[in-house]
Amino acid sequence: MNKSRFRLLVFLMSLSLIGIIVVQLYWITTSLTKNEEEFKYHVQQVLGNVSSIIKEKEQVAFYKQYDKIIDSTGTVPKEEDLKEIYFYERDKRTNETIIYSNTLVAENYGITGSFFDKSANSVNFDKVISKRQTEVYNGSSINDGSFSMSTQPNITIRKSGSLSSLDKVNFEVAFKDIVAQKSLQKRISNEDLEELLKSELKKYGVKTPFEFGIYSNGLATKIRSDKFRYNKETTYGIPIFQDNEGMSKYQLLVMFPDKDKFVFSSLIGITSLSLLFTLVIVLTYSSALNQLIKQKQISEIKTDFINNMTHEFKTPIATINLALDAIRNPKIIDDKEKVQRYLQMIKEENKRMHAQVENVLRISKLEKNELDIDKEPRDVSEILQDAIDHVGLIVEDRGGIINTHFEAKRNTILLNDVHFTNVLVNVLDNAIKYSPDTPIIDVYTENVKDFILIKIQDQGAGMSKLVLKKVFEKFYREHTGDLHNVKGHGLGLSYVKQIIEDHNGQIYAESEKGKGSTFIIKMPLIN
Structure with a gap:
């Protein structure tokens, strides 16, 4: 493999590995952001539910107190007609006439705001009810002149009941005016608020420690947990106890000290596996790359070794050949001194080559632990x-x-x-x-x-x-x-x-x- 191809292969492998790591990091970051948004959404839902439950409980308590006061007075309410509605209908085939009437009556029991709170302003409570009557006249009609106010209906149906929507609005307006003057401690307690938050958070699967507090116009009140500390990153809030104009001076705040840990907890398993597999890939890649580089180095070293050994053997072999050629020369073969010198030269060069071979064999034996x-x-x-x-x-x-x-x-x-x-x-x-x-x-x-x-x-x-x-x-x-x-x-x-x-x-x-x-x-x- 030539150098340029080897470098290209290493570059592509490295680029792919970096790409895998970047994708993994992007996925983890995106999942973390998604979990955080989901956490925020659930907490806001919880706070909204808690605010509504507090309001409903306060209203229910107010209604019960109102009914109890009505029952305890034993007085007959003063009635005042507010409006009368008539509806006329005639069936031409049967000559049947139907008259429907609805009268709105305000019943005043003489109850004021002071019954609920001594410090409350004098707000009168009127209970609005509906009195409905349906009259059916057979064979009579207004148009034929036989109908008059003294005419007795063949069928009369009477009903009486409260106008729930109007009644509820009327009560809610008065209710908000009165309870707004109560102190915060009379409207909610630490224990009740904590239980409500626990219950709602459990419903939405938010199982992490929390601290809570109610602030009035930005200042802390006594309705708070012991360890509550406002932190912009981990605190969520919602207005509570709104008045008739939709305004509120109170804000319910909930702080989650282990928010980051909880948000990341659902990703720990998959993230750990992802990081583990990525680490395995990195280690495998590093090992493979290291092996490739080592093999390349070994290849170069072996080539260099062969070149060096060839060079080391070339000189002794050439010397031996020259010495042998010289000995075969008729002029020298009879000269014992020169022959002896050439033979000694051959011996020395042979000894030199033998020493080099011995070095190679010695290293081989050392590696195999065969050298004693x-x-x-x-x-x-x-x-x-x-x-x-x-x-x-x-x-x-x-x-x-x-x-x-x-x-x-x-x-x-x-x-x-x-x-x-x-x-x-x-x-x-x-x-x-x-x-x-x-x-x-x-x-x-x-x-x-x-x-x-x-x-x-x-x-x-x-x-x-x-x-x-x-x-x-x-x-x-x-x-x-x-x-x-x-x-x-x-x-x-x-x-x-x-x-x-x-x-x-x-x-x-x-x-x-x-x-x-x-x-x-x-x-x-x-x-």
């Missing part, structure tokens, strides 16, 4: 000196120097001679390789608590931060284009790290481009 590493207590300074002696000739050949600063007082650790020596030789060899000029290397040891630190510092090319992060990865080598100025195939430091960790130690590097590198090995001491 027997450890025994040893003085690490001795092993370190052996490793320095091993590369000493190479350093001298390049005119360099290795300075030792062994300051550790305790040096005994549990190690495997062969592998730990290889580790130190690899690190030293690495310092020599990446010193483009004369290699100057400093080796330090020091004790830190129950550990010994081995520091190998060079003044070479150094490493960038990106290279420093990957320097211990298998097959990794810093890209230098097509140049192969540094021998190797990227296995040395990977092998070093695995051996050190198998010895329960740690290794890390410090470096800056152009200022050299320091490799630090931290090993536990034997107490």
Whole structure:
């Protein structure tokens, strides 16, 4: 897969994932807004119902008191005719005449507002009733002259009753004028208001704690719950106890301290699942993308490894071929000294290739835990000196120097001679390789608590931060284009790290481009 196609694939996958997350967030926000509007609607319905119930209860109580007063007076009301209505109808086929009359009569029991409240103004209560009468005259009519006021009807039907609508309006006007003068505490109590609110909120499924209060012209009254605090975001209100003009100085307020929690509660289940699935998708996507990037890196590393190995083998093979061609030359085959030198060259180059193959096999065995590493207590300074002696000739050949600063007082650790020596030789060899000029290397040891630190510092090319992060990865080598100025195939430091960790130690590097590198090995001491 080429780079542009890979980048396009990553872009489309990322865009799709971001789209899914945005849609999920939009859905959650929209649902939350919808729930909040529904909550507001239900609360307003509840407040409207409570206001109506309070008004109806107050009216019912007033009516009962009025009827009780009427019954207790035992007086005959004064009647006053307000209006008389007559309706005349004649059936031409049967010559039958029907006369309907309706008389509105006001009954005054002499009851005033003071009967209900001593502080009330004098408001008279008149009960308006309707007296209805239907008279049927057979065979008579007004037009034929046989009908007169003295004529007796064949059928007479009389009814009497109150005019409910007019009566109710009349009472309501007087009722509102009187109760408006009562104190708020006489009209409603904390307990009654709380029970009404609880009952109505339960009907609408609003099951969350609430606080309530009644305000008069914007000021708090004694009708309120203990924890009521006005909050613009969580408080809802409605006017109550309106007068005949539709005005009210009282406002019922209800506050829901856990409103946000309640509004969101119905979304918790589906939102949690949505977030969980989104998280799974994100993690899966991240893992897949990480695997893709790693596979791409591995592919590049393997390609680089093959190129490096090819280059590393090409020189020895070419040298061996040249040496063999030289030996076959009749002029040289008789020269034992030259033949011996060419044979030694073939042996050295073969040994070099064999060492590289061994490194690859050693790493493979380490990964499969097939490499047996027997450890025994040893003085690490001795092993370190052996490793320095091993590369000493190479350093001298390049005119360099290795300075030792062994300051550790305790040096005994549990190690495997062969592998730990290889580790130190690899690190030293690495310092020599990446010193483009004369290699100057400093080796330090020091004790830190129950550990010994081995520091190998060079003044070479150094490493960038990106290279420093990957320097211990298998097959990794810093890209230098097509140049192969540094021998190797990227296995040395990977092998070093695995051996050190198998010895329960740690290794890390410090470096800056152009200022050299320091490799630090931290090993536990034997107490």
